[in-house]
Amino acid sequence: MIAASLLLLALASPARPAPETDAPALERAIQAELGRAKSQLKEDGYPPIYFAQLTVWDLADWDEWSVLGAPRAEATMAQRIALADVRVGSPALDNHPNSPRGDYLGTPIAMADDEFALRHALWRIFDEGYKNASADFLRKQAQLVSRGRAGYDTDDLSAQPPTVSTSDAAPRGWSVERLRRLDAALGDPLRAASGLLEAESHVGLRRLRTRLRGTDGLSVDKTDDWAKIEIEAVALSPDGLRETVSRDWHARVPEALPSEAELRRAGRDMVSDLAELRVAATTSPFSAPALLDPSAAAALVYTLGQSLSGEEQRNPNGAQTFRGRLGDRVLPETLTLVDDPSVDSFRGRLLFGAYDHDDQGVPARRAPLIERGVLRGFLLSRYPVKGFPLSNGHGRAPLGQMPTGVPGNLFLTTSRPLSAAQLLSALRDECRRQGKPYGLWIKNLRGWSQSSGGDQGSIRMLADVYMIEAATGKSLRVRDLDAVGTPLVMAESELAAGEDPTVSDVDAGAPASVVTPSLLLSEVELQRSETKPERAPILPPPPRPTPTAGPAPSRRVEAAVVEVDRYSLSRREAPLESLDVDGVIAWRQTLAPEGLVVDVKVGAGGREALRAAERRVAAAIAAQVPGGVRKTVLFAPAAAAAYRARFDDGWPDVGPR
């Protein structure tokens, strides 16, 4: 594998060690052009540069994409990207935008340690940066003249002693071969499963070395590795909706990667989860008290963290949710929210949002945000907020973008933790209090989307949704419903929290972690998912090879004769747990509006034995569903060879059910 060995070289090569010997020409080029920018770059009639920061990212990526565990594409990519933050005016008023810029501003520059080429590139970056800064500064002044200064406005750049720091850039023993094996292990059970429409996975490894340099002497070097394994599998429900399950793993060090066995298990779990999800019940959207497991609660906490960004409080185009509410109670008083990127693990698990210095070179600091429900602070970059003149080390930038205050490691804690059983019983109590027949249990978040902008921003969670019957506590899985709401209202409606604080990794620009327990909310609304019905493929999927690992999806029966029967269970509304009967080659089930439909393929050495197997199946089904079973023969007893010639491993009707 040429790609693999090359990446190992790139990651392990001594070409990128500690900064002194690291890239001396890059260092000289930066100092020379930063110096020229500070002392000479000026146009007559325009203010000079008072501060400039240059960020240089070196990244080396390897990625592989697979379909059903077989690689379809692979890429290795390396780039060095530079971005200049050029300031003209003064810290009290400079060209910094009022609304944070979310666009990509990086420029690719020479990767080699070539002073000549690097200076040339930096010269052009600073030239453009200075011209734009001058123009932006004048436009901002013009706005002040016409609109005046907002009451909440303050300085544009906080004071900060320049940090000098370097970090270890030694290789950390990543192996692309191992990642490939992990991808294959995860894909194996999916490849063997029948009834999947799609399964796409991605493994990636990135080494990112970030250099921050400022005209004030700032000099910080950081190294971050990041391995990612992601997978998504899709099956069609009987009513033609795409049901998706997905999982992802992130690791900053090779030791934190999951094992092959773990991934194989996860792959199998996904297959059975999808099988369950396909036939889960459907219902019209409603609202009810809801219990959010830590993964779902993390989405809520993270969006809450985002609205506590310093930039948000001053963004005239933003919601400014918390502006002017300092000292007010914004959450129930049992809850406390802190962001602390200086903590690097929680209960033995490494935290994804940990770092030493932010992307403006400010040391990471613990930031108390909400204490016992009362708003106490913000996530601050060097763009200050009135009353908070200094950064608390949360200014972070996605690759090629300007830094803003964003969450690192968010910790939501409760002063009254409840056990899982207490939470469930509290959920049922709340349902009864509100007179609702069902409560909701939202688990295993796959992702969430946010609408942002001028409004408060709403959140939509894609997760497993269970209905919990208030009277009995019985749970029923439902599908094609998402939980929606506005983060602040949802958080304010918190009734109780669990004793199960759990880490969730968040990959939204700058890496972050959220540690939160389960949360019980007084009301959450459901909304239909966005998927539109589509027709199932007309033919069954092509035959698959026998799986190499994991349990066989269907039993290989040495059968001479085969029969396929359909059992319609009119009174059954939940899927069967199992159908562990001798002679069953394969079976499948569908929760249709008219009841549960179970198809069973039976095989045996002869016709007598086949009839016996059939009787066993009928008895096993009847045992699970008393009464109301109707049997139809889909494929009458015939030689196994005749069956295979017509249907391979497929089923004798159109489309999987």
Place this chain on the structure above:
Amino acid sequence: MRSFRARASAAFALALASAAAPARAERWGDAPQPAAQVFDALQAEMARSLARLRDGQFGPPYFLAYRLHDARHYEAVATLGALTTDDLEQYRVAYAEARYGDRAFDNVDLSYQGVSLPSPTAPDVLRQTFWQLTDQAYKGALSGWLEKKAKRATELVAERLDDFSPEPPVQKTESLPGPRLNRSRLRGLALKLSAILRDYPEIQESNVAIEAWWVRRFLVTSEGTRLLTRSEEMPDELRVNAATRADDGMRLEDNLYLPLSDFSQAPSAATLEKMVRALADELVALRRAPVQDAAAAPAILDPEMSGVLFHEALGHKLEGQRQRDPHESQLFRDLVGKPILPAFLSVIDDPTLKSFKGSPLHGSYEYDSEGSPARRVVLVERGVLKSFLMSRWPVKGFPETNGHGRADWRSHATGRMANLIVKADGAVPLARLQKRLLDLLSEQGKPYGFILVGSSGGENPTNRESPQTLEVRPRLVYRVDAATGARTLVRGVKLVGTPLVILNRIVAAGDDDTLADGFVCGAESGWVPVSQIAPSLLVSEIELQRLPEDRLLPPILPSPLHDRR
């Protein structure tokens, strides 16, 4: 809108020396899946689909085609002697199309597209991919057929033409060398050539990009065609891009594109260096050139400019499918057998032509994207329109393909150009052509004429809604003084015109037929590589229009490389 992008320059159309040192090659991506296994998987899924794919009252598709492109790609980009990109990738694209109905009336029209997905080449998963694609293509074909039939219920169709021409199946498995990449050599070449630009302080942006491809194409159809060929769509290439600003802030760009069958055919390092320096000198000269006002005057178009003009003004309008679509201008639909060009001009398209004066042509192929053998076709003979560029979609009077059904990896094939050749009777030496330019100027009483050299491409609408104005961007424009014949390099203009007018103002041709290679042509069926061979042409009147303004302040500080303070 058709558009056209230059990748090579006639000014540098030098003979390619194959003097490359034998160098060590690296393995490039995974070992290719054995062809027989790929074919087996494709054919098994196709057979299953044909036998069992049906939907209620609707029977199986009457035609299926599967294509699979298996690609390795490498790109190195260097600026001023240092790499900025050095990326390797491998990927595959699976494509399927289905026809429902029969040859006389099926679901395909000009807007038809098949369906595509990225796919592994592992046979079982490949079958899974084509299972999904075939299902989608079949359902799409059924609904397309029903919709087309519904349209016929209300709309008048004057010409009842078949939808798919018969064509005998072909089988060929080309034996292809495995993917081998000489990465260090390519990287070295990019570094070396880009470092030359260090000597040019006036050029503010520059880079040298090298892209290498290894692509094989599988094509299987339900008619029995089974082809494995090297894909012609992606030649390796070397690009040199340079840009600067004149002192008045006008952005000036120049580039050199050199497509290569493979890098062992690259010119020698010394030749390449000369080409890069010539490009840089040209750009520096352009900075100092005066800005040209809009003008109408006689002009000589050099072979590359002539080739691009014919591509835009004539070639796209002779694509077969455009003669059937009522939304298209159908400029030439009813002119077969009638004169459309000056009688001394003929136009041919010949994908079977592999080289011209020793240089390879990149519009060449053996089988088009539909699997039809490539054929030479005379489009215009001594001014008279003879034929169109045909895929298997018939046109009135042309019931069969002539091997010009081309497409990129994800598109349905349509009639396209390949190697377009412009021939002139009574060609004269270049000196006489220039003399005739001066004569024309004095006849017309114009103070100056123009010589347009090279082209960076052009654009050309073909539908009726848009005015039929085409544009071709010359790389260099020289103004020729009527009195003295003196030439001045000018900047800031492009050629505009309407096709029939401009082609019929061609009054003479030079005897300097030259290959302009390395262009890619974009239309409904995607980007495909094309070549032109044409002579210099004298046009009695052309129109030059100002380029859109793009003025910015030049850098404040001098370049750090040339800062003498």
